[in-house]
Amino acid sequence: MNALIVGRAIAGLGGSGMYLGSLNLLSITTTVHERPAYIGATGLTWGLGTVLGPVVGGAFSQSAATWRWAFYINLLIGAVFAPVYFVLLPSADPQPNTPPMARIKQLDWLGIILNIGSFVSLIMAINFGGTVYAWDSGREIALFVVGGLLLIAFAVTQAYSVFTTPAQRLFPGEFLRDPFLVMLFAMMAAASTAIFVPTYYIPLYFQFVRGDTALEAAVRLLPFIILMVFFCIVNGGAMSKTGYYAPWYLFGGAMVLIGGALMYTVKESTSTSKIYGYTVLIGIGSGSYIQASFSVAQAKVKPEQIPLAVGYISLAQTGGVVISLAICGSVFLNESVKGITPFLEGVPTAAIKGAVAGSGSELFRSLEGETRRHVLHAIIHAMDKNYILLIVAGAMTVIGSLFMKWEKLFLEAGHAG
Known part of the structure; x- marks a missing residue:
């Protein structure tokens, strides 16, 4: 499995x-x-x-x-x-002079990790609730708490562009306005x-x-x-x-x-x-x-x-x-x-x-x-x-x-x- x-x-x-x-x-x-x-x-x-x-x-x-x-x-x-x-895909490179490693460093790695963590925790909490774990069990509560905290942390990193820039952050927060x-x-x-x-x-x-x-x-x-x-x-x-x-x-x-x-x-x-x-x-x-x-x-x-x-x-x-x-x-x-x-x-x-x-x-x-x-x-x-x-x-x-x-x-x- x-x-x-x-x-x-x-x-x-x-x-x-x-x-x-x-x-x-x-x-x-x-x-x-x-x-x-x-x-x-x-x-x-x-x-x-x-x-x-x-x-x-x-x-x-x-x-x-x-x-x-x-x-x-x-x-x-x-x-x-x-x-x-x-052969057929058109070539459109927005950064023609930027080497691959430099492009990888531009990624919002902190945002990616926090986003994945929050999604996984909350989805597991919803899926497992009442089936694998009781809704009031410690593990179920922990999944919701961890998922919520990671989601808040993700929102903060995106709002203030932590370890990234507004142009390169994972989520375009300006759209929420x-x-x-x-x-x-x-x-x-x-x-x-x-x-x-x-x-x-x-x-x-x-x-x-x-x-x-x-x-x-x-x-x-x-x-x-x-x-x-x-x-x-x-x-x-x-x-x-x-x-x-x-x-x-x-x-x-x-x-x-x-x-x-x-x-x-x-x-x-x-x-x-x-x-x-x-x-x-x-x-x-x-x-x-x-x-x-x-x-x-x-x-x-x-x-x-x-x-x-x-x-x-x-x-x-x-x-x-x-x-x-x-x-x-x-x-x-x-x-x-x-x-x-x-x-x-x-x-x-x-x-x-x-x-x-x-x-x-x-x-x-x-x-x-x-x-x-x-x-x-x-x-x-x-x-x-x-x-x-x-x-x-x-x-x-x-x-x-x-x-x-x-x-x-x-x-x-x-x-x-």
Whole structure:
């Protein structure tokens, strides 16, 4: 398991570098006017990866190739695209005369360490609370205290540029003085929540209720993801053509709000067609503004701040995913165990947690009749509560959109350029 954790951490480092690298290259090679269309197109590859990842991974896990090929396949894809990296990427060096070691020294190492430490501590506290450790245990309290102190220390180092400079600090604190950019940050986190909570819990629902395999459950995501990707591309093209961005946040937030509210009502008896319909609404809504903040933020800041804006919005995107899934995981497991325990008297808590971990567990398969029905109801009821986050995300986006200007931002920026 340690090898898997380290390997995934390294892969995540590379994946985030490629993603941010693509967005930064687009900021260099496109105008403000055409940028939304190109950034929207990145949603196509990102969405395809989201779709194909679970499907391909599920297929490998059920085949003779085994789950290991879910990782090996990345090596093949990297080899195929290696010529692109070496030959076709444009050369844009902002510091042509600066040696590599000097560039490394420019990094805000203290900020990086404090940022990682605070995130890890707080995410562990949320994930472990009520499952690994009791909420009032010393270890749980220590995780929250350490995470909070590290977060405060990070904020202080960024505010006063400790061991770094304002231009090179990790977090662009000046953006927090702009209410509009703060709102864009919150809306990006909301859009990420609206995408990844269903991506994780829709397959889990079908595994419990319909008895789907990993592959079958992943295929259930297709209506949601296809519409999300389609509207992501439409949003980028439309913003480039019309210049307007505010209507997309209003429309997208409303769809997420409606879809999240409907998913909150889902029971084990809800028809598959209704669930597809509800998730399609979420896909349409989240796709309508998941990539928009990248383009809007770049158009609103000074040219020299564009790379900072990309990193700033990306932090909201990835942070929204990590924090929302951590919260959902804790809520789902704690609420499920609390709801199941009365119907499984004498069963150890560890075994109950194992049953919640997947419908394929021996304990869950052994349940019959009324006991199985009550346990399944408790699990789905706990899962429904996660969609409260989508309701909040959608409502926050709708309210925020009402404070946006209905301006032709990208057309005006394009003409000005």
